[in-house]
Amino acid sequence: AREILKTREQLNKILAERTGQPLEKIQRDTERDYFLSAEESKEYGLVDQVINKRS
Numbered sequence: 001a002r003e004i005l006k007t008r009e010q011l012n013k014i015l016a017e018r019t020g021q022p023l024e025k026i027q028r029d030t031e032r033d034y035f036l037s038a039e040e041s042k043e044y045g046l047v048d049q050v051i052n053k054r055s
Contacts, residue, residue, distance in 0.1 A: 019045030 012030060016023040021044065038050040 021045060 008030070012023060012026045015021070016026045036044060041047045042050055
């Protein structure tokens with residue numbers, strides 16, 4: 001169980017660093033299922049761009 005908590009803490013720190021979201025928000029959001037649309041994922045900082053249509 002300790003290993004899982006340690007891994008979760010490391011992942012949350014990485015997500016906070018990469019997305020620019022506060023660590024506290026990342027911790028809250030990853031404690032439960034948290035679904036985002038493609039645009040919401042972009043706003044959150046998880047993705048760089050959303051491809052709407054293939055050329």
